[in-house]
Amino acid sequence: MERHLYTVAQLRAIEQAAYAGLAPGTLMQRAGKAASDFALELLGDRRDRPVLVLAGPGNNGGDALEAAANLADAGVDATVLHLPGRRDASTETAAAYERARAGSVGWIDMLPPGAEWGLVIDGLFGIGLERPVDGDYREVVVGLETIRCPILALDVPSGLDADTGAVIGPDGIAVRATHTITFLGDKPGLHTADGRDHAGQVRVDMLGVGSEALPRATAQLSGLPLFAGRFTARRHNTHKGSFGDVAIIGGAHGMAGAPVLSARGALYAGAGRVYVAALNTPPGYDSSQPEIMFRAAEDFDFFGRTLVIGPGMGDSASAIRLLARALDSDSPLVIDADALNLIGASPDLQSRLAQRTAPAVLTPHPLEGARLLGMTAAVVQSDRLEAAREMALRTNATVILKGSGTVIARPDGEVLINPTGNAGLATAGSGDVLAGICGALLAQGWTGWEAAAAATWIHGAAADTLVDEGVGPIGMTAGELPAAVRKVLNRLVKDAASR
């Protein structure tokens, strides 16, 4: 899957351009038709069940009214909860209202407590949401929380910012849909931050607008087409030196587990040789993974090796010295965990990072990202795309901003949102595994951008595989990920070979 993501400003321009060549109301009628078709699909053979349609004051409400009229025409028992607002409706929405009025739609003005529905359609607000959902609208959204049936959001779940995926307002609320049908192009906010929880499954309907009418998107959903060309079957005549050396630098006193998890991630993602260069006295070997070679970090030669620096590294003088040496080296670099915090606190390390020419991939979670940018994690989360872009620009590196809908950004402003993964990844050590996978791909000659996109996708797909097998999301452990990563990778290579 590869899909362009448009900002609200771009969508408004697409809408204007499309609108100019069509009879008034055409786009809304198409949106209403796409919505009612999807609603019928969701009802399946339960078309006898009543459908509640929430219609707000703007054109999102107009889409909902068109959908309600279509459903009633198809013989469905459709009831509209109409909350028109104070401003006059647009001509199209007024026409949609008249159409629904003329049909066999039922009308209510408050949510009847205890009523049972086969489906709810959310047409309260779309991309025109200007402020937090409050008053009567809020009451309706709160009321939906106790209704147990599929909820289909039109364009955007009401209350969600389509650009950022944040629920609008300090104490905001948004509809939690099971499905979203979104119009004229996909939106970043449906796939990151709160977006995945509120949008459910997303379907895009272009309302008949051709791709030639679309502007260049600087954000897209990540997917196999971006890096599938890299998955080639291994030649027989190869050896461990053909697949690169990865060295994990970390493991200060009491934190030996983190670099071992990274090392396993790198090993199972196909690196030829994997070292842990430990800050503390290194263990002789890892009995459950004896392939990993342990060395003392201070004496370790970085030359010709891909480095993953930071897991369990701490903030000692020795950690800072090693980080400066890694930043000054020509080695491809993954910078994680404590190393990110050290860079956030040191203008000297920041300038060493910005001056690098070899690939560097940063893997911050929101708090580490916030430290790098000198802001709070809440500000990072309020606009994850912007925060990732800003980090990439300042550090001259590829940035993987972790979290639901991981955002990958590069210094020229291009952004990907990763669609794989689940809540099982919210567990200690899963980030260490991701850094290791990324290191392994860099060590095999991938660019920072490809390695970041693929590592994130594979890491998420591995977690999805484990959930399918009943291993998680609850209780999934980071140590279970590497073997699942190996399965995903080999499947991708096999699929690539059979194409």
Ligand SMILES: NC(=O)C1=CN([C@@H]2O[C@H](COP(=O)(O)OP(=O)(O)OC[C@H]3O[C@@H](n4cnc5c(N)ncnc54)[C@H](O)[C@@H]3O)[C@@H](O)[C@H]2O)[C@@H](O)CC1
């Ligand atoms: N105009 C067009 O050509 C098309 C519009 N479409 C639909 O129209 C939507 C955008 O329509 P609009 O621009 O009218 O925007 P919305 O329908 O999203 O909502 C805007 C209206 O709600 C009010 N409003 C905003 N936030 C509020 C809040 N928190 N509480 C109370 N009132 C609030 C505004 O004053 C305005 O009246 C899209 O999301 C999509 O669903 C689609 O039908 C495609 C075509």
Ligand SMILES: [K+]
């Ligand atoms: K909506």
